[in-house]
Amino acid sequence: MNIVRALKCRECGQEYDIQPTHVCEFCFGPLEVVYDYEKLDGYFTRELIESRPQTMWRYKELLPINGEPTVGAQNGFTPLVRARNLEKVLGVSELYIKNDSVCYPTLSFKDRVVSVALSKAVEFGFKTVACASTGNLAGSVAANAAAAGLESYVFIPHDLEQGKVLGAAIFGTRIIGIKGKYDDVNRLCSEVAGKYGWAFVNVNVRPFYAEGSKSLGYEVMEQMGWKAPKHVVVPMASGSLCTKIHKSIKEFIQLGLIEDNGTAMYGAQATGCSPITKSVKDGTDLIHPVIADTIAKSLAIGNPADGYYANRVINETGGWAEDVSDEEVVDAMKLLAETEGIFAETAGGVTLGCAKKLIESGKLPRDESIVLCITGNGLKTQEAIVDAVNKPRIIDASLKDFDALAEADGFEAAV
């Protein structure tokens, strides 16, 4: 059942037919997909959803494609982990990790948005797809395009982590490194998109692309037993994920799938690129662009397109925003790995680091359910922690040498 109604300007409300476009012709405001939810009355039930395969597409009626997905049909449905060890360390009673560091196929939540964007691009008849990326999106576009038989171009800042460059290049995409920051890449891509007639996932098909993030929220609610958490902490670059998870919760409430639990949204940024957090802390909705400087490169967007809306969601839901230093990012990456066995990328360190500060400051209550959204995999950002983890101790292949080592560690032989 297709319930997509139109594209609607978030600023002036002007509606447009479904087409590959992303800004309002009248006020330049961003366009968003809107739906006729009442068409799902009595049809879109918990039972229907539970009867479907465990992928993000079990919620397909709420994603803006016609019929079945043609790209990324296996993507999504990542684990929601009850983080009992981390609960003890942080002194909270109910903490969950939504672990998109293992999202199929490229180990980041971008596989959700890309499968929607590319399925839509195929519908529109595009043969070539492209993106501006801080890394994760490049890998996901390259992989999903390869699997779908589409041509692709991915544009990245020239100084990205090696894991992210390799993680895109391996798929045979045309990978272009731009001398500059992500914001420079973005500007170029906006102009390239106007000129070449490709489906740029975060330019002309962005309204569809962005909707894919909602699937993360749907999954969290279903996995918690059809319930929304009281608090959700998300990393923020453009601020889009924060707004889309909030939208997913509102939709499930409207459709009668869950009760309104008064969920508050919290945003996490690295101090070296924290324009949205700063606006929240300063009590304004004006976002001042910054020149990004942080090891959390996937979040290094100095001019966040959805910053204003993320700010508003945070304020309206009674949440807050926080930022952490690069050192705190590394500490939090280690903490998550050592307590829960989850190796998150730098953005995950930002999320956990900020959550820790929000708990310590009392902004996040200790006795209510909290979900941390981990959006990418640490194997792609190894540079950040290479000097912060233990190196292997090198010994000869000699039992005697090992016995000495074990004794120094305080272990005794069992026999």
Place this chain on the structure above:
Amino acid sequence: MSVSVRIPTPLRKLTGGADEVAIEGTNVGEIIENLEAAHPGLKERLCDDDGEIRRFVNVYVNDEDVRFLEGRGTVLKDGDEVSIVPAIAGGC
């Protein structure tokens, strides 16, 4: 003095399809006024009711966002290139 202004796709209906137009002006504010004179309707899309550049519009002089320069007061010299770019998303 004339500078070239690059027009993004969504605004080309107002420039008769042109992706670049030559406009007279000594600073960004004047360019916007003169753009409006040459292509009516452009200013209201670029600026809010107070005349400030809209939240979702980025204006670059050569490669620098005017928010990091002097905004509408940013001074231009002959041969400068002005780009109008809608904000776009990425990352999380």
